[in-house]
Amino acid sequence: MLNYGFTEKILQEASEEAHLYPGRIISQHKELYKVALAEGEVHAEVSGKMIHGAQSPLDFPVVGDFVLLDRTSDAGGYAIIHRVLPRKSLFVRKAAGKTTKAQAVGANIDLVFLCMALNKDYNLRRLERYFAVALDSGATPVMVLTKADLCSDVEKRVAEVERIALGYDVVVTSGATEEGYLGLKPYLAPGRTLAFMGSSGVGKSTLINRLLGAEIMATQGLRNDDKGRHTTTSRELLLLEEGGTLLDTPGMRELGLDGANLEESFEDIHMLAAQCKFSDCRHDREPGCAVREALDSGELTLDRLESYRKLKTENPYEGLSSRQIEKKKIDQMFGGKSGLKQAREIIKNKKKR
Ligand SMILES: Nc1nc2c(ncn2[C@@H]2O[C@H](COP(=O)(O)OP(=O)(O)OP(=O)(O)O)[C@@H](O)[C@H]2O)c(=O)[nH]1
């Protein structure tokens, strides 16, 4: 049980409803969940009450969630999920079009490896976006630079990434050697849930297989022969040999560029902007602009400022959490300008917290 990341806090919360049993979602296929309990694994569905009471798709369980079930065996029919326990973190894919709603892709991830390869894939601006998504989720990000064997200037790259990492760890790995993954090992711990994010082909599977160890690697091999890689029976929450769990879903891997938290990942620019003479400074030609001063002194690069500006125009919901986005949409629908004002207030308050 504890292997699957159950903490004292979770068990405490679960014990408040003594007639229900705590479990953790290990996979999902449409409305059918697979849940790990102390007694084993069961198939489960959500209760009718949960369906009717749901206000958003985010109210439903997702892989990684701790839930409360009505039984410990599905021999007589699917178990029923009655509650989703409070989440420590949540990764959300934000709406692409107007009709699609936010979709949860992973819950209760403690630490997320943001992978970028040290070859042609290397792109600081993209890493900044992943970083922002991670900060938005509540998980702790770790920057992972993969394929070190393909790079002749690793130190320079590390220094560049450290400059955008705001003090979070930067690790270099390589799948080319047996020991190339060892930099990740210190992050494994019993009860801790890890996940990987990064573009396709950067070497996530290669690293994951090393972390999983021999036994589960065979399972992975089987899955690769299979067209449907993630089927009802496949597990998306995996136990690691060294302790801890790995949450690996297609949705998590691909989770890209929306839902970014610009407030935190561009903290340096925000701090500079706060020192501009005018509070509505556009950092263009205004006198007393701290951002332009930083550009002149080399403290801030033009690249970074431009990627910030670009992201800002691409993501009108910058700095807002999923809940706040919903609020902002409503405000915009009914309040026009005042709605926007309110959104700014939210951002300000968020920063203060
Ligand atoms: N040179 C080199 N090649 C690597 C390294 N790690 C992985 N590769 C190769 O890069 C390719 C992609 O690696 P994967 O581990 O499948 O990448 P991934 O990030 O899991 O990709 P998706 O499954 O699409 O998300 C494979 O051909 C690997 O053999 C590395 O450290 N160095």
Ligand SMILES: [Zn+2]
């Ligand atoms: Zn300015």
